[in-house]
Structures are given as C-alpha cells and as structure tokens.
Amino acid sequence: MSENILEMKNITKSFFGVNVLKDTRLTVKKGEVHILLGENGAGKSTLIKILSGAYAREEGTIIFDGEELSPMSPGDVIKKGISVIYQEFNLVPEMSIYENIFLGKEYSNGIRVDHKREIKESREYMEKIGLNVSPKTLISRLSVAKKQLVEIAKAISNDVKLLVLDEPTAAITDKETEMLFEIIRELKSQGIGIIYISHRMSELFEIGDVCTVMRDGEYVGTVNIKDTTEDELTEMMVGRKVSFDKIENENVDWEDVVLSVKNLGYKDLVKNVSFDLHKGEILGFAGLVGAGRTETAKTIIGDYKKDSGTVFYKGKEIGTDLSKNIKNGIVYLSEDRKDEGLILMHSVAENIALPNLDKLCRPFLNRRMERKTAREYVDSLKIKTFSELTEAKNLSGGNQQKVVIAKWLYSDADIYIFDEPTRGIDVGARDEIYNIMYELIKKKASIIMISSDLVEVLKMSDRVAVMGDGELRAVLDNDGELTQQDILKIELAEEVNNEK
Amino acid sequence: MKNKHNINLSDWIIYIGMIGIFFVFTIICSAMGKNFLNINNVMNIVNQASINAILAIGASIVILTGGIDLSVGSVVGFVGIFLAMNIKSGMPIPVAIILCLICGAVIGLFNGILISYGKVPAFITTLGSMQAVRGLAQIINGGQAVSGFPLEIGALMKTKFFGVVPIGVLYVVVFYTVMILILSYTKFGRGIYALGGNSHAARLSGIKVKKLEVIVYILCGMFAAFAGVMLLARLLYADPSAGSSYEMNAIAAAVIGGISMSGGKGKLANTVVGAIILATLTNGLQIMNVATYYQTVITGLVVIVAVFADKRKERKAE
Ligand SMILES: Nc1ncnc2c1ncn2[C@@H]1O[C@H](COP(=O)(O)OP(=O)(O)OP(=O)(O)O)[C@@H](O)[C@H]1O
Ligand SMILES: [Mg+2]
Numbered sequence: 046m047s048e049n050i051l052e053m054k055n056i057t058k059s060f061f062g063v064n065v066l067k068d069t070r071l072t073v074k075k076g077e078v079h080i081l082l083g084e085n086g087a088g089k090s091t092l093i094k095i096l097s098g099a100y101a102r103e104e105g106t107i108i109f110d111g112e113e114l115s116p117m118s119p120g121d122v123i124k125k126g127i128s129v130i131y132q133e134f135n136l137v138p139e140m141s142i143y144e145n146i147f148l149g150k151e152y153s154n155g156i157r158v159d160h161k162r163e164i165k166e167s168r169e170y171m172e173k174i175g176l177n178v179s180p181k182t183l184i185s186r187l188s189v190a191k192k193q194l195v196e197i198a199k200a201i202s203n204d205v206k207l208l209v210l211d212e213p214t215a216a217i218t219d220k221e222t223e224m225l226f227e228i229i230r231e232l233k234s235q236g237i238g239i240i241y242i243s244h245r246m247s248e249l250f251e252i253g254d255v256c257t258v259m260r261d262g263e264y265v266g267t268v269n270i271k272d273t274t275e276d277e278l279t280e281m282m283v284g285r286k287v288s289f290d291k292i293e294n295e296n297v298d299w300e301d302v303v304l305s306v307k308n309l310g311y312k313d314l315v316k317n318v319s320f321d322l323h324k325g326e327i328l329g330f331a332g333l334v335g336a337g338r339t340e341t342a343k344t345i346i347g348d349y350k351k352d353s354g355t356v357f358y359k360g361k362e363i364g365t366d367l368s369k370n371i372k373n374g375i376v377y378l379s380e381d382r383k384d385e386g387l388i389l390m391h392s393v394a395e396n397i398a399l400p401n402l403d404k405l406c407r408p409f410l411n412r413r414m415e416r417k418t419a420r421e422y423v424d425s426l427k428i429k430t431f432s433e434l435t436e437a438k439n440l441s442g443g444n445q446q447k448v449v450i451a452k453w454l455y456s457d458a459d460i461y462i463f464d465e466p467t468r469g470i471d472v473g474a475r476d477e478i479y480n481i482m483y484e485l486i487k488k489k490a491s492i493i494m495i496s497s498d499l500v501e502v503l504k505m506s507d508r509v510a511v512m513g514d515g516e517l518r519a520v521l522d523n524d525g526e527l528t529q530q531d532i533l534k535i536e537l538a539e540e541v542n543n544e545k
Numbered sequence: 546m547k548n549k550h551n552i553n554l555s556d557w558i559i560y561i562g563m564i565g566i567f568f569v570f571t572i573i574c575s576a577m578g579k580n581f582l583n584i585n586n587v588m589n590i591v592n593q594a595s596i597n598a599i600l601a602i603g604a605s606i607v608i609l610t611g612g613i614d615l616s617v618g619s620v621v622g623f624v625g626i627f628l629a630m631n632i633k634s635g636m637p638i639p640v641a642i643i644l645c646l647i648c649g650a651v652i653g654l655f656n657g658i659l660i661s662y663g664k665v666p667a668f669i670t671t672l673g674s675m676q677a678v679r680g681l682a683q684i685i686n687g688g689q690a691v692s693g694f695p696l697e698i699g700a701l702m703k704t705k706f707f708g709v710v711p712i713g714v715l716y717v718v719v720f721y722t723v724m725i726l727i728l729s730y731t732k733f734g735r736g737i738y739a740l741g742g743n744s745h746a747a748r749l750s751g752i753k754v755k756k757l758e759v760i761v762y763i764l765c766g767m768f769a770a771f772a773g774v775m776l777l778a779r780l781l782y783a784d785p786s787a788g789s790s791y792e793m794n795a796i797a798a799a800v801i802g803g804i805s806m807s808g809g810k811g812k813l814a815n816t817v818v819g820a821i822i823l824a825t826l827t828n829g830l831q832i833m834n835v836a837t838y839y840q841t842v843i844t845g846l847v848v849i850v851a852v853f854a855d856k857r858k859e860r861k862a863e
Contacts, residue, residue: 406730410730
C-alpha cells in the first residue's frame with residue numbers, strides 16, 4: 046500500500062549469540078507520528094539502527110516508500126530520505142554547529158566550501174527550533190540539551206521522508222520540547238512519517254498517533270493512541286501497573302544544614318547562587334536549558350573552579366579539589382553518561398568500581414569483591430546485561446544510565462547530586478530509582494536532583510529550586526499545592542526579563 | 546546465572562601468532578640446513594628482545610593513558626653516554642646508574658607536566674624532547690662516542706644463569722611481573738586505564754588524572770633510562786646516536802601486543818610477546834641471510850597484520 050512510508054518485517058538480530066530482536070515488525074504511515082515503546086533494553090534502538098544501516102540485519106525485509114531496501118550503508122540510507130537522531134549524540138565536538146549540520150553534504154562554490162551559505166541556512170534551522178547561539182559555536186562548548194537541539198537541526202536539514210527520533214527529549218526541558226513538537230507537527234502535515242521513541246508517557250499522548258510496543262525484542266502490539274490509556278500501555282510494556290504518587294518524606298532534619306552554598310559564582314554561568322541543603326532532604330532543581338543548573342553542581346563539587354562564593358559542607362568550608370570532595374562524600378552523577386558518566390569500552394564491573402577503588406583496594410584490588418558487588422547492583426537495579434563483564438557500550442541507553450547510578454550508590458556518599466538521573470529510563474525502572482533515592486535519604490543522605498521533568502521534580506522534591514539564566518530565582522516549598530504552572534511561571538518570567 | 550566469561554579466540558591470537566612464527570622459521574631454516582630452534586638461539590632471541598621489552602613497558606602504559614612517548618630512544622642514547630662518562634671519571638657504578646634513572650625520571654617529569662598541566666599534545670611534546678635529548682647526548686661529549694671505561698658494567702647484561710639464561714630475561718620477568726600486578730591490582734593501574742578510556746569520566750569519578758599522567762611519563766622515562774643502561778652494558782660502547790628509532794620498536798611491540806593506540810584497552814602481558822615476535826623476526830631473517838632492508842619491510846607488514854587481526858572482533862560486532 047502506498048500509504049505506508051515504512052514497513053519492517055521479520056527483523057531478527059543477535060549480538061554474540063544472544064537474540065535481541067526476534068521477528069519484530071513496524072509499519073509507519075505517511076504523515077503519522079508512530080511511537081515506539083518498550084522497556085530499557087527492549088530493542089528499540091537496535092531496530093532503529095538496523096533501519097538506518099548502522100547494524101546489519103540477520104533476517105527480515107524493509108520496504109521504504111514502496112521500494113524494498115537492500116542492506117546499505119548509513120550514508121545511502123540518509124540519501125533515500127531517512128534521518129535518524131540517535132539516543133547518543135553523533136556530533137563532532139571540535140567542529141562548529143554549522144559544520145556539523147552540513148557534515149557530509151557541504152555546499153561548495155567551485156572548490157571551496159561555501160561557509161556563508163551554510164551559516165545562513167544553519168541559522169534558519171536553528172531559529173526554527175529555538176536554538177539561539179551563533180552557528181559558529183563549537184559543539185564542545187554546548188550543554189547536553191543544546192547538543193540535542195543541534196542534532197534536531199541537523200536532521201531536519203536533510204531532505205527527509207521519514208524522521209526517527211530516539212529519545213530526543215530526554216535532555217531538554219518542557220519549553221524546548223514544545224518547540225520540537227511544533228516542528229514535528231509541521232513535518233507531519235507535509236506527509237513525513239515520524240518514529241518517536243520516549244520514556245515520558247505524557248509526551249506520547251500529546252504527540253503520538255499510533256504506538257507499537259516491544260518487549261524483550263519481540264513485537265507486542267500496535268494501538269491507536271486515541272483508544273488507549275497510559276495504564277494500558279504500561280502494562281503492555283512491563284506487564285504490571287506502576288504508580289506515580291508522591292511519597293511523603295519524613296526524613297528531613299530541617300535543623301541540620303549539611304551543605305550551604307553562599308554567593309557562588311562561575312563566569313556568567315552561575316551568578317550569586319545561595320541555598321541550603323538539609324539532612325535527609327531532596328532538593329529539586331528546575332529550570333530551562335542553559336539555566337545553569339549543571340554548572341552550579343559542577344562548581345560546587347569543584348569540577349569548575351569557582352570565581353566567587355563559598356561552600357560549607359557540614360559546617361566546614363570546602364575547596365575546589367574534586368577528588369577530595371568526592372572522598373569526603375559529595376558526589377555528582379553527570380547528565381552526560383557517554384562523555385562524563387561511563388567508560389564505554391570498560392566493563393560494567395570496572396565502571397561501578399571506578400569511584401570506589403579506595404574501598405576495593407586494601408591495599409590490592411579485590412577483584413572477586415569487585416565482581417560480586419557489580420553483580421549485586423546488576424540484580425538489584427535490574428540492569429539488563431549478559432554479565433557484569435560486558436562492556437558498557439553494549440548496553441542499551443537506559444541500562445547504561447543504571448550503571449552510572451550503581452557506581453555512585455556504591456560510593457556511600459552523604460550528598461548526592463543527581464543530574465537528570467532518570468534520563469532515558471523506562472517507567473518501571475524509574476520507580477525503582479525513586480525508591481533507591483528514598484532508601485538513600487532514609488540513611489540520612491541528602492540529594493540535589495536536577496531534572497527537566499517537572500512531574501519527577503514534583504513527585505520527588507521536598508523543595509524546588511528554580512534557576513534561570515545562571516541565577517537562583519526561587520526556592521519553593523513542595524507542600525502538595527505546588528504545580529507545574531507555578532514553576533513554569535518563574536522560569537518564563539525571567540525569559541521576559543531577558544528580552545527587555 | 547552466567548558467571549563464565551566466554552573464552553575468545555582473539556584473546557589468544559597473539560600467542561598463536563608467536564608460535565606460528567617460530568614454527569615457520571623452524572621449518573624454513575631446517576629446509577635451508579640451518580639451525581633455528583635450539584636453546585641457545587631461543588635464549589639469544591629473548592636476550593635481543595629484552596631491551597625493547599623494557600622500553601615497551603613504558604610505551605604500553607603511556608599508550609594506555611591515550612598518550613605517546615617518542616623521546617625514549619633519545620633517552621637511551623643520552624643515558625649511555627652519561628653513564629659511560631660518569632664511570633670513566635671514577636664514579637661507583639651503582640651511583641652512576643641511579644643518576645641515570647633520575648635523569649630518565651626528570652625527562653619524564655618534563656614531558657608529563659607539559660602534557661597534563663600544559664595541555665600540549667603528547668606527540669608534539671615528546672617529539673620536541675626527542676630532539677632536545679638527542680642534542681644533549683651529542684653535546685655532553687662533543688658528539689664523540691665514549692669508550693675506555695671500566696668494563697665491569699658489562700656484568701649487568703652478560704651474566705648468565707645456569708650457563709644459559711641471560712640476565713636480561715630476569716629484568717624482563719621482574720619488571721613485567723611488578724607492572725602487570727600494578728596495572729591490574731592497584732588504584733593507580735585502574736586509573737591508567739580509566740584515563741585512557743575516558744578522561745572526563747575518570748576525573749569526575751575522583752581519579753587525580755593530571756598527577757597520574759605525570760607519574761606515567763616519569764615511569765616511562767625511567768624504563769627508558771634503564772634500557773639505556775642495559776644497552777651500554779651489552780655493547781660496552783656509548784654512541785650519542787645509540788637508540789635511535791628504538792621508540793618505534795617499543796611502540797610496535799605494544800601495538801602488536803594489542804594495546805589500543807587510542808588508550809584504555811590492552812594487556813601489558815601481551816606486550817612482551819610483541820617484543821619477542823619482533824626479535825624472532827629479526828633473528829630468523831638474519832639466520833636466513835635476508836638483507837636488512839627486506840627485514841624492515843617484513844617487520845612493518847607484521848605490525849599491520851597484527852593490528853588487523855586484533856581488530857577482527859570489533860569489525861565482527863558491526
Ligand atoms: N553493540 C551491541 N553489542 C551487544 N549487545 C548489544 C549491542 N547493542 C545492543 N545490545 C543489546 O541489545 C538489547 C537491546 O538494546 P537496545 O539499545 O535496542 O534497547 P532499547 O530498547 O533502545 O533500550 P533503552 O530504552 O534503554 O534505550 C540490550 O539488551 C543490549 O544489551
Ligand atoms: Mg535505546
């Protein structure tokens with residue numbers, strides 16, 4: 046049928062003898078937003094990589110735009126009109142934004158690259174998605190969220206018939222998500238097919254038309270979004286119901302300030318930030334992209350050297366020696382697992398051990414203990430991996446994230462700064478991670494949770510700090526009456542200030 | 546529950562390669578009526594491999610961190626002259642040797658600080674110090690070779706155990722054992738791998754990456770200095786141009802042994818096999834009377850084949 050832009054049938058794929066896709070199928074119509082849903086490690090990304098030519102399929106057929114696609118290279122697939130935004134970034138860090146956008150399809154005037162034209166067109170794409178920086182900025186200078194926006198700009202700059210987005214909103218906030226949805230709707234009205242992968246359920250209902258659910262590499266079913274509910278989808282996906290209520294935290298000791306940040310400043314990214322964190326508290330950090338939340342966290346632990354201000358930890362002033370601060374019990378879980386969180390080429394066990402080597406070396410590394418501990422975390426966090434000796438790069442995105450969490454849980458710190466802890470984690474596992482956070486505060490640890498997911502912020506936080514433009518705008522009590530609107534209002538109010 | 550790690554052919558490929566090369570030479574040489582596989586020649590090979598093997602320890606740890614050290618060949622040359630001059634002037638041999646090791650450490654410190662704190666790329670830094678140290682080797686004795694010093698230093702290389710096992714083997718065994726244990730059973734060793742695997746992640750995991758990087762270059766310089774002492778003890782003659790292109794042999798041994806040039810991956814134990822493979826090639830081809838130029842060509846090709854075979858696993862996964 047010509048209505049279908051894509052039909053994938055009987056797709057099978059295994060890695061090192063383990064079947065990760067078993068006879069899976071996916072059919073996408075023109076002008077439809079097709080949600081692909083499944084737990085971490087269900088095989089969504091693998092299916093997409095087979096479509097894009099990044100992996101070779103073992104069996105199965107792909108019919109695209111009425112024509113059967115033989116296995117071909119990723120470059121040829123793009124030329125056919127399939128654009129993929131992968132879960133992990135594929136940008137060249139040492140190149141500028143516009144060079145990345147036009148990588149592999151450079152305009153030339155005669156022999157030279159036509160930089161002017163590339164810059165001009167890049168700016169148009171970037172404006173469309175609300176990325177307001179110079180196209181000449183180097184990728185390495187951008188935050189994760191902005192990198193994500195560049196990926197989107199790059200994808201829409203191709204002549205697409207089918208656009209695939211693998212967790213595009215995991216790192217961006219509601220406002221950018223709204224802009225992205227605008228673009229998706231526009232592309233959709235042009236008859237372009239969209240495959241959309243996300244673990245944020247609310248989004249699916251906002252943007253999706255049809256949803257295909259996968260479990261353990263198998264096709265479970267396809268439903269119309271209009272005719273289904275969140276509960277039904279969750280059940281199809283995990284096989285059980287998941288709750289979403291705020292749990293009351295009775296562990297906070299409001300008398301005991303464990304971390305006190307006073308007038309912290311770093312370049313123009315962190316401006317005069319002051320706040321207190323109490324024992325047993327979860328302090329949520331909300332804010333738009335570029336609000337300075339990550340930068341604040343990194344300045345506190347000493348990864349960035351502060352320009353001004355002081356940080357008191359348990360009453361004592363602390364310096365900017367990162368490894369000393371970690372040893373003292375302040376740890377930071379990075380939002381960027383690929384570049385800062387994991388050593389992808391090393392095993393799960395080695396990654397979990399890395400911040401905890403002092404514990405494991407007495408004086409020589411106890412490898413049995415290392416593996417045993419890793420195995421315990423693999424079991425308790427339900428990390429889907431062949432074994433604890435598997436290289437981290439072979440895990441699915443969400444499972445990699447769980448490894449990052451495991452390595453910091455093992456560190457037994459007093460203050461955990463979680464930066465987007467549930468980025469790319471499925472609904473079922475999300476709850477497990479929330480439970481783990483509660484376990485931590487029960488043990489009288491304190492948590493700073495930076496999150497772009499307001500549902501999560503409201504569910505978890507005792508108080509919510511709202512940042513904007515490097516400043517701490519407000520610290521709100523999450524007394525049960527706080528709403529997403531309240532937080533958004535503060536985030537946006539400051540936008541208005543900027544425009545003046 | 547799966548506890549067993551899959552035994553993988555590619556983990557063994559280097560040993561298979563080494564045995565294969567021995568096998569081929571044995572057959573060809575005996576067909577030519579020459580004697581390749583006998584205890585004396587095998588010991589000879591190991592002895593020839595020993596200096597490169599020591600240098601290759603330094604090369605391996607530096608490459609594991611994602612760096613490179615091109616200056617080690619020059620350090621070998623410099624140390625030879627420096628040591629020869631010192632013992633000629635009556636300095637006790639042990640003191641002279643310790644001075645050499647300190648020189649190696651200082652050169653390593655210089656490299657390491659420029660690379661880690663100064664952020665100068667390792668290739669550039671050590672290319673520069675390679676030239677500079679070679680220049681120093683020429684300067685300290687006006688470009689002249691040194692001879693006529695007490696020959697007791699020769700005992701450091703020429704002693705044999707049980708009449709067959711050369712002492713060079715002992716150095717190799719001791720240093721490799723210690724370094725292998727350090728790499729796999731200490732925080733420092735894990736730090737080296739982590740730094741090469743992803744320096745950002747290592748830093749944010751509390752590893753003191755800068756300090757660690759400096760120490761690695763210091764160690765590399767010290768191994769180079771020790772190799773310089775070994776070379777002098779073997780040749781009993783110090784030439785300011787001694788050791789040139791040794792850095793390449795050391796890097797080749799590491800690479801044949803499967804140390805990834807981009808850092809973070811590889812086993813030091815295999816580096817020694819890489820050094821033995823290289824020495825076997827040289828030795829075998831010499832016995833076969835193959836001209837030196839062809840030897841170089843063949844050695845070069847072996848390096849490429851070894852890396853190609855090593856990457857097989859990665860290619861297959863895709
Ligand atoms: N290159 C690889 N080598 C070995 N195993 C792999 C590789 N890529 C993926 N896998 C395995 O295949 C399974 C499916 O992975 P995939 O990345 O497709 O999951 P996913 O559905 O995208 O999950 P997530 O929501 O966490 O991103 C996982 O169990 C993973 O460990
Ligand atoms: Mg995925």
